[in-house]
Amino acid sequence: MKASVIVFPGSNCDRDAAVALEAASGLAPSMVWHGDSELPASDLIVLPGGFSYGDYLRSGAMAAHSPVMREVVARARGGTPVLGICNGFQVLTEAGLLPGVLMRNATLKFICRDVLLRVERNDTGFTRRYAQGEVVRFALANKDGGYFAEEATLDRLEGEGRIAFRYCDETGEISAAANPNGSRRNIAGLYNENGTVLGLMPHPERLADPALGGTDGAKMFLSLVETLH
Amino acid sequence: MTIAARAERAAQSITPEIVAEHGLSPDEYKRLVAALGREPGLTELGIFSVMWSEHCSYKSSKVWLKKLPTEGPQVIQGPGENAGIVDLGDGQAAVFKMESHNHPSYIEPYQGAATGVGGIMRDVFTMGARPIANMNALRFGAPDHPKTKHLVSGVVSGIGDYGNCMGVPTVGGETNFDPRYNDNILVNAMCVGLVDTGRIFKAAAKGVGHPVVYVGSKTGRDGIHGATMASAEFDDASAEKRPTVQVGDPFTEKLLLEACLELMEEDAIVAIQDMGAAGLTSSSVEMADKGGVGIELDLDLVPTREGGMTAYEMMLSESQERMLMILKPGSETIAERVFRKWELDFSVIGYTTDTRRLVVRHRGVIEADIPLAALAHAAPVYERAWVKPEPQARVAPEEVPAPNSLPGALECLIGSPHLCSRRWIWEQYDHMVMADTVQRPGGDAAVVRVHGTKKGLAISCDVTPRYCAADPHQGAKQAVAECWRNLTAAGANPLAITDCMNFGNPERPEIMGTFAGAVEGMAEACTALSFPVVSGNVSLYNETNGVSIPPTPSIGGIGLIPDISTMATIALKRPGDVLMLLGKEEGHLGQSLYMQAMLDRSFGAPPPVDLKAERRTGDLVRGLIRAGGVSAVHDVSDGGVLVAIAEMALAGGHGVALDAAPGPLPAHAVWFGEDQARYIVAAPPDKADAVREAAEAAQVPFRQLGTVGGDAVRLDGEPPLPLAVLRTAHEDWLPRFMAHG
Numbered sequence: 001m002k003a004s005v006i007v008f009p010g011s012n013c014d015r016d017a018a019v020a021l022e023a024a025s026g027l028a029p030s031m032v033w034h035g036d037s038e039l040p041a042s043d044l045i046v047l048p049g050g051f052s053y054g055d056y057l058r059s060g061a062m063a064a065h066s067p068v069m070r071e072v073v074a075r076a077r078g079g080t081p082v083l084g085i086c087n088g089f090q091v092l093t094e095a096g097l098l099p100g101v102l103m104r105n106a107t108l109k110f111i112c113r114d115v116l117l118r119v120e121r122n123d124t125g126f127t128r129r130y131a132q133g134e135v136v137r138f139a140l141a142n143k144d145g146g147y148f149a150e151e152a153t154l155d156r157l158e159g160e161g162r163i164a165f166r167y168c169d170e171t172g173e174i175s176a177a178a179n180p181n182g183s184r185r186n187i188a189g190l191y192n193e194n195g196t197v198l199g200l201m202p203h204p205e206r207l208a209d210p211a212l213g214g215t216d217g218a219k220m221f222l223s224l225v226e227t228l229h
Numbered sequence: 230m231t232i233a234a235r236a237e238r239a240a241q242s243i244t245p246e247i248v249a250e251h252g253l254s255p256d257e258y259k260r261l262v263a264a265l266g267r268e269p270g271l272t273e274l275g276i277f278s279v280m281w282s283e284h285c286s287y288k289s290s291k292v293w294l295k296k297l298p299t300e301g302p303q304v305i306q307g308p309g310e311n312a313g314i315v316d317l318g319d320g321q322a323a324v325f326k327m328e329s330h331n332h333p334s335y336i337e338p339y340q341g342a343a344t345g346v347g348g349i350m351r352d353v354f355t356m357g358a359r360p361i362a363n364m365n366a367l368r369f370g371a372p373d374h375p376k377t378k379h380l381v382s383g384v385v386s387g388i389g390d391y392g393n394c395m396g397v398p399t400v401g402g403e404t405n406f407d408p409r410y411n412d413n414i415l416v417n418a419m420c421v422g423l424v425d426t427g428r429i430f431k432a433a434a435k436g437v438g439h440p441v442v443y444v445g446s447k448t449g450r451d452g453i454h455g456a457t458m459a460s461a462e463f464d465d466a467s468a469e470k471r472p473t474v475q476v477g478d479p480f481t482e483k484l485l486l487e488a489c490l491e492l493m494e495e496d497a498i499v500a501i502q503d504m505g506a507a508g509l510t511s512s513s514v515e516m517a518d519k520g521g522v523g524i525e526l527d528l529d530l531v532p533t534r535e536g537g538m539t540a541y542e543m544m545l546s547e548s549q550e551r552m553l554m555i556l557k558p559g560s561e562t563i564a565e566r567v568f569r570k571w572e573l574d575f576s577v578i579g580y581t582t583d584t585r586r587l588v589v590r591h592r593g594v595i596e597a598d599i600p601l602a603a604l605a606h607a608a609p610v611y612e613r614a615w616v617k618p619e620p621q622a623r624v625a626p627e628e629v630p631a632p633n634s635l636p637g638a639l640e641c642l643i644g645s646p647h648l649c650s651r652r653w654i655w656e657q658y659d660h661m662v663m664a665d666t667v668q669r670p671g672g673d674a675a676v677v678r679v680h681g682t683k684k685g686l687a688i689s690c691d692v693t694p695r696y697c698a699a700d701p702h703q704g705a706k707q708a709v710a711e712c713w714r715n716l717t718a719a720g721a722n723p724l725a726i727t728d729c730m731n732f733g734n735p736e737r738p739e740i741m742g743t744f745a746g747a748v749e750g751m752a753e754a755c756t757a758l759s760f761p762v763v764s765g766n767v768s769l770y771n772e773t774n775g776v777s778i779p780p781t782p783s784i785g786g787i788g789l790i791p792d793i794s795t796m797a798t799i800a801l802k803r804p805g806d807v808l809m810l811l812g813k814e815e816g817h818l819g820q821s822l823y824m825q826a827m828l829d830r831s832f833g834a835p836p837p838v839d840l841k842a843e844r845r846t847g848d849l850v851r852g853l854i855r856a857g858g859v860s861a862v863h864d865v866s867d868g869g870v871l872v873a874i875a876e877m878a879l880a881g882g883h884g885v886a887l888d889a890a891p892g893p894l895p896a897h898a899v900w901f902g903e904d905q906a907r908y909i910v911a912a913p914p915d916k917a918d919a920v921r922e923a924a925e926a927a928q929v930p931f932r933q934l935g936t937v938g939g940d941a942v943r944l945d946g947e948p949p950l951p952l953a954v955l956r957t958a959h960e961d962w963l964p965r966f967m968a969h970g
Contacts, residue, residue: 012396
C-alpha cells in the first residue's frame with residue numbers, strides 16, 4: 001500500500017500518521033507539501049491532525065482551499081480512499097467531501113483522552129479487521145470536535161449507513177454520558193456515499209503501538225493494507 | 230501614558246524621572262554614563278535599562294548562582310546558552326530549560342502563560358533541537374480568592390492552546406494552591422528537546438562581515454519593557470501594565486520551528502538566538518558579545534507590524550515568534566527560500582563588525598552606539614545584604630493531633646485542593662501528540678520515548694513551597710531530592726536539572742536570605758546526587774504591595790531510561806502482590822500536608838533531607854526496577870505513605886489490605902508523616918523476599934505493608950474505604966471548583 005500524507009502548514013500529526021502507516025504496510029508514505037499541485041500515485045491519501053493554518057477562520061477552512069486539495073478532491077471522487085483524522089476530518093467537511101461541520105466541543109475546552117468507539121460497519125476498507133459492533137479505544141485530542149449536521153441530514157446519513165464510529169461506553173451503549181464533545185448522535189466518524197472517504201475525530205494512529213497503551217488503532221491501518229495491497 | 234510616550238515627549242533629554250521610569254537607580258545611571266563615556270540618548274537608555282534589568286543581568290543573583298554545580302560527564306552544555314544540554318548516548322542529546330512567566334500571567338493569564346510556553350520552546354529549538362515534551366509548574370492563590378478561578382482557567386487554556394497547536398505534548402507538571410500566591414501567581418514552563426550531538430547550534434556570532442538576519446513575525450509595539458516589568462514589584466496599579474504583555478501566535482511559531490530546523494540541515498547558520506525578553510536588543514547584544522565581534526543594525530529593514538515605530542520601540546519590543554540569526558556569507562539565498570516557503574518574514578538587517586560595539590541606525594540617524602562590554606559586562610553585580618531565616622523547631626509526632634478516623638483523613642486529604650487529581654488540567658493539554666508518550670500525566674514522572682529508539686526520557690517538576698517557606702535550605706534540598714526520586718521511581722538515571730528561582734524582592738535582606746539558603750540547599754543536593762544544574766532562570770520581585778511569595782525554587786529534572794520495557798509506573802498491577810516500604814520511618818509531621826489540610830495550620834521544621842539515604846535508597850529502587858523485581862513503584866512525598874498507597878491503588882484499580890502500623894510512633898504519624906528518601910514498591914509474592922534481601926544488603930530500612938487486592942483501602946482495625954469513594958473524592962474537587970465560575 002503506497003500512501004500519501006498531506007502536510008499543511010500547522011499539521012502536527014503527519015509524522016504520527018506516517019509511523020503508523022509504515023508499521024502496518026512496511027512502506028514509508030510520501031509526505032506531500034500543501035503547496036504542491038502534483039500528488040504522487042497513491043493507494044491511500046491521509047489528511048493528518050493538527051492545526052492547519054492555525055485553525056484561523058475556521059478549523060480546516062483554509063486548508064480546504066490549498067492547491068493540493070483540488071487534486072485530493074478529484075482523486076477522492078475518482079475512488080481513491082481518503083482518511084481524514086481530526087483536523088483532516090475538519091478539512092474533509094470544509095472541502096465538501098463529507099457533510100456537516102465540526103463545532104467547538106460542548107465543554108468549550110480542548111479534550112485529550114482515550115475514548116471508546118463502537119464500530120458501526122466492518123464492511124469497508126477501513127474496518128474489515130474489526131468485528132461488527134466492536135468497542136475500540138482511540139485517542140481523542142481536539143477543541144473543535146463536536147459533529148453537527150441538520151436533523152434531516154443526520155437521518156439520511158444513518159439511513160445510508162454512513163456513520164463509521166460512535167462514542168459509546170464499555171458495553172457499546174450509545175449514551176449522553178459517553179459523548180465527550182456534544183457530537184450529534186454521538187458521531188465520531190463518517191463515510192462518504194461509497195465508503196471510500198472516512199473522516200474521524202479520534203486518532204487511531206496514537207493507539208497503534210503497545211508502548212503507548214493500546215493497539216486498537218493499528219487494526220484500521222492493517223485493514224487498509226489488506227484492502228489496498 | 231506609556232513610559233515610551235512620556236520619554237518621547239521629554240524630547241530626548243534624560244531627566245532623573247525618565248531614568249527612574251526605566252528601573253535604573255541614580256547610582257546605576259552614573260555607572261551607565263561612565264561605561265558609555267557620555268550621557269545616553271533615549272534609545273540607548275532603553276537598551277541599557279533592559280540589559281541591566283534584573284531579568285537580563287542577574288545582578289542580584291549572580292554571586293549566588295556561582296555556587297551551583299554545573300558540571301558532570303553527562304553535561305554537554307551548562308548554563309549560559311539558550312538552554313542546557315545533556316548526553317543521551319548514541320549521538321543524541323536532550324536540550325532543556327525552564328523559565329518563569331509570572332508577572333505577565335497574573336496580568337493577562339491566557340497570553341502570559343501562552344507566550345511563556347512559546348518562549349521556552351524557542352530557547353530549545355534555537356539550539357537545533359526538536360521540542361519533544363513540555364511541562365509546567367503552576368502556583369495559584371487560595372481556591373476561595375476571587376481571582377483564582379479566572380487565573381487557573383486562563384493559564385491552563387493559554388498553555389494548552391500554545392503547546393497543542395505546536396504539536397508538542399504537554400506531559401505533566403505540578404499545581405499548588407496557597408494564599409501566599411493570591412496576588413502573584415507563578416507560571417514556570419519547561420521544554421525538553423532532542424538534538425543530534427553533531428548538530429547543536431549556539432549563540433556566538435563569530436566572524437566579521439556576516440549578515441544578521443531577522444526571521445519570524447513582524448515587530449509590533451507589544452511587550453515593550455516586559456523585562457523591566459519582570460524586575461519590579463507589583464502594586465494595585467499593575468493591571469495598567471497589560472500592554473506590556475505580549476500576544477502569542479503558536480501557528481507562526483510552528484512555522485518558525487519547522488523553518489529553523491529545515492535551515493539547520495544546511496551549512497548556513499553561524500549563530501542563532503530567539504528574541505525573547507528584551508527582544509532585538511538582547512539577542513543582538515548577546516550574540517555579538519559571545520562571538521567577540523561588533524554588530525550594526527539598520528532598523529529601516531526590520532519588518533514591522535505598524536507604521537511609525539521608533540528605534541526605541543523596535544529595540545525594546547517583545548513581539549513573539551521572532552529569531553535573529555548570523556548567517557555564513559552567501560547563505561542568504563538558501564535561507565530566504567526556506568523562510569519564504571514557510572511564509573515567514575525574512576530580512577537581512579545588518580552585519581557583524583570588528584568594532585565590538587552595537588550600532589543602531591534608523592532613518593539615517595545613529596540611534597545607538599554602545600560598547601558591547603558596557604551592556605553585557607558592566608552591569609552592576611550586587612552582593613545584597615541577607616539575613617539567615619530563623620530555623621523552626623522540630624515537631625514531635627505527639628504534638629500534632631490525631632484524626633478521628635484514619636480512612637476519613639485519607640479521604641479528606643486525597644480530595645483536598647492540594648492532592649486531588651489534576652486531570653481537569655492535563656486533559657486540556659495534548660499529551661499524546663508525537664506518539665511517543667509512554668507514561669502519561671498522573672504518575673511520578675512523565676516519560677517520552679526517544680523517537681525511533683527504545684530509550685525513554687523521564688521528566689519531573691518539583692518543589693514544596695511550604696517546606697521552603699519554613700526552611701529555604703532544607704526546602705530547596707528537598708525539591709532537588711524529590712525530583713531525583715521521581716525520576717528514579719520511573720526507573721530512570723537522573724541526569725541533570727533546570728531551575729526557576731521564584732523569590733520576592735532581593736533588596737530586602739530577609740528575602741535575600743531565603744534565596745541564599747535555597748541556593749546552598751540546592752548546591753548540596755545537586756552535588757550529593759550528581760544532578761547538576763545546566764540551565765534555568767531567576768524571577769525576583771514576586772511580591773505585591775510588599776508581601777512576598779514563599780521562596781519557590783522550581784526544579785525540573787530529566788533522566789534516562791535505557792530501555793522503556795523496564796520502566797516502572799505507580800499503578801498496582803495484580804492482586805496478591807506484596808506492598809513494601811523502603812526507607813526510614815520517623816513520623817515527621819512538621820509542615821506536612823496532613824497538618825495543612827486537616828488542621829489548617831503549618832508549623833515546625835520541614836522534614837530533614839538525608840542525601841546519603843536518598844542516594845542509597847534511590848539506587849536500590851532503580852536496581853530493583855531494572856532487574857524486573859518490582860511491579861509498581863511510587864515515591865513517598867506530599868501526604869505520606871497512606872496517600873502514596875491510595876494513589877497507587879487508584880491508578881491500578883486494585884485495592885489493598887494493610888497491616889496495622891507497628892512500633893512506638895502514633896498511627897497518624899506513620900501513615901501521613903512526610904519523611905524523605907522513601908518509596909513504596911509492589912512485588913509478586915515470589916519476588917518479595919528478594920526485595921527484602923536487597924534492602925538489607927543496601928542497609929535501607931524495610932517494612933512489609935500489606936497486600937494488593939479487593940476494591941477498597943483496608944487498614945487493619947479500621948472500616949474499609951472503597952476505591953469508588955476514594956476515586957470520587959480524588960477526581961471531583963477540581964472540576965467542581967472550576968465549574969462554578
